[in-house]
Amino acid sequence: MGAKNCPETPRQKMINMMYIVLTAMLALNVAAEVLEAFKVVDSSLMQTMKAVDMQNAQVYSSFEQAFIENPTKTEEWKNKADVIRDDTKALISYISQLKEELVKASGSEQVNEENPYSVDGFYLYTESGDTLQLKNEQDLNVPSEMMITQKKGEELKFEIENYRETLVGMLSEDDEELRETILQELETADPPVDLAEGGESKSWESEHFEDKPIVAVLTLLSKIQIDVKNSEANLIKYLYAQIDAGSFKFNKLAAQVIPTSNVVLQGDKYAAEVFLAAEDTTQQPEIFINGRQVPVVDGKATYTVNATEVGEFSWGGLIKYKTPAGVIQNYRFEQEYQVTAPSVTMSATKMNVFYRGLENPFDIGGSGIPKENLEVTMTNGRVSKNGDAYVIEPTDLDEMGRRTKVTVYANIGGTRRLVGTSDWRVKSVPDPVAQIAGRSSGDIRKEELVVQQGVMAELIDFDFEFRYTVTEFTVETTGAGGYTNRYPSSSNRFTQEQLNEFKRLNPQSWVHITNIKAVGENGESRDLNSISFKII
Numbered sequence: 001m002g003a004k005n006c007p008e009t010p011r012q013k014m015i016n017m018m019y020i021v022l023t024a025m026l027a028l029n030v031a032a033e034v035l036e037a038f039k040v041v042d043s044s045l046m047q048t049m050k051a052v053d054m055q056n057a058q059v060y061s062s063f064e065q066a067f068i069e070n071p072t073k074t075e076e077w078k079n080k081a082d083v084i085r086d087d088t089k090a091l092i093s094y095i096s097q098l099k100e101e102l103v104k105a106s107g108s109e110q111v112n113e114e115n116p117y118s119v120d121g122f123y124l125y126t127e128s129g130d131t132l133q134l135k136n137e138q139d140l141n142v143p144s145e146m147m148i149t150q151k152k153g154e155e156l157k158f159e160i161e162n163y164r165e166t167l168v169g170m171l172s173e174d175d176e177e178l179r180e181t182i183l184q185e186l187e188t189a190d191p192p193v194d195l196a197e198g199g200e201s202k203s204w205e206s207e208h209f210e211d212k213p214i215v216a217v218l219t220l221l222s223k224i225q226i227d228v229k230n231s232e233a234n235l236i237k238y239l240y241a242q243i244d245a246g247s248f249k250f251n252k253l254a255a256q257v258i259p260t261s262n263v264v265l266q267g268d269k270y271a272a273e274v275f276l277a278a279e280d281t282t283q284q285p286e287i288f289i290n291g292r293q294v295p296v297v298d299g300k301a302t303y304t305v306n307a308t309e310v311g312e313f314s315w316g317g318l319i320k321y322k323t324p325a326g327v328i329q330n331y332r333f334e335q336e337y338q339v340t341a342p343s344v345t346m347s348a349t350k351m352n353v354f355y356r357g358l359e360n361p362f363d364i365g366g367s368g369i370p371k372e373n374l375e376v377t378m379t380n381g382r383v384s385k386n387g388d389a390y391v392i393e394p395t396d397l398d399e400m401g402r403r404t405k406v407t408v409y410a411n412i413g414g415t416r417r418l419v420g421t422s423d424w425r426v427k428s429v430p431d432p433v434a435q436i437a438g439r440s441s442g443d444i445r446k447e448e449l450v451v452q453q454g455v456m457a458e459l460i461d462f463d464f465e466f467r468y469t470v471t472e473f474t475v476e477t478t479g480a481g482g483y484t485n486r487y488p489s490s491s492n493r494f495t496q497e498q499l500n501e502f503k504r505l506n507p508q509s510w511v512h513i514t515n516i517k518a519v520g521e522n523g524e525s526r527d528l529n530s531i532s533f534k535i536i
Contacts, residue, residue: 153205357522
């Protein structure tokens, strides 16, 4: 909404322009004719203010009637209008008293005339009903003394700013046009520095009141009063339009169905809102999506976007619609949607196995529900998230799968729903196989044996990335007389004594690696198989 709801009349535009021209002419020291013109402008401004005041009175009367008919609907807006009426009256009265003080300080006499605004002089009609005739229309001292030295101009600026903030504070964020109109009408900013005049900075009050003849100052104060009245008119018409926000005229009705969710689980309930939507086919709203205006057909716009990436996305926009009072109302909206990749889960039902001591990767697919809305819990262990997947860490062995259950929940429409439960077995990581040169038994050449570094623990056909490390073992050989020689190692590497013994071995003799122990990455210790080689 903007000034078009209370536009300046050609007469008012002419008066404002005349004031600007007359102010400029003062700088040229044009005397009597200019002063007389100010009187004419002031008279016109006061007549215009009376006309605006009558229009505003009609709006306030409409507020009273609307409140009688529907207090609940009207109360909020009427209360705001009452505040505007009281604040406007107070500011207009303050300026009127200021004008009276200026006239009396400059020298005046009380007269009784039916038409105080005659061509013979400058007259001021006070709030108390008196008529004062200004004696010295060219007086420069009184305006400067009162408005600058006594800081009356600074006080006036403060009152205007407070009034302006009250008006602007009653507007919503979407009413930028009306906000800008009020800010311009009640502008009190200091003027920019004029380099042509020496670059001296001036205040708002100095610009308007310092070294100005009193007749010009009085006319300016009348102009401020009409600006206040115009701002009042703009805002109360805006407030009155808010009462009628629910009184749109529609000529087309249609049934609409909006489901609470497009994802429904078996055993759950499908719910949807069914309502009657109204449309005015005589005017289409303006719809903006993601900052761009889109075509509207039958009062509706369609938003489409290619789902090229997986994830959660948001979009929104603004609908502009004109109320019966001619006010443009803004309605904002926001929506979110999720994109998931198509998937399906295939698994052998007998292979539901977790391994104790390992971080077992776990995934869910093919549910039709975004992973962001899924929650996984389990008995006999804990579940953690690793990116888009889950990690299962069982606590105790459960070979029969009687105590280990994985349960999946989904957040659908803001409600936690059970998706499914499955039983799992928990096994130990299998024992590794002790090997030397990739073998655990058979024939081996002495030259091959002596170049090996130690004993390795290998997990055969186990897909997890898990390692065992040999921590100790004993080398046994048969010496002269049938005695058994034993050479221990406290690591996975052959000792020098063991390597020297390998060099002394003869063909057809046997070497045995026994007492092999290994520790896994999970800290569990295992006893491994023995290794036996025949030297060839």
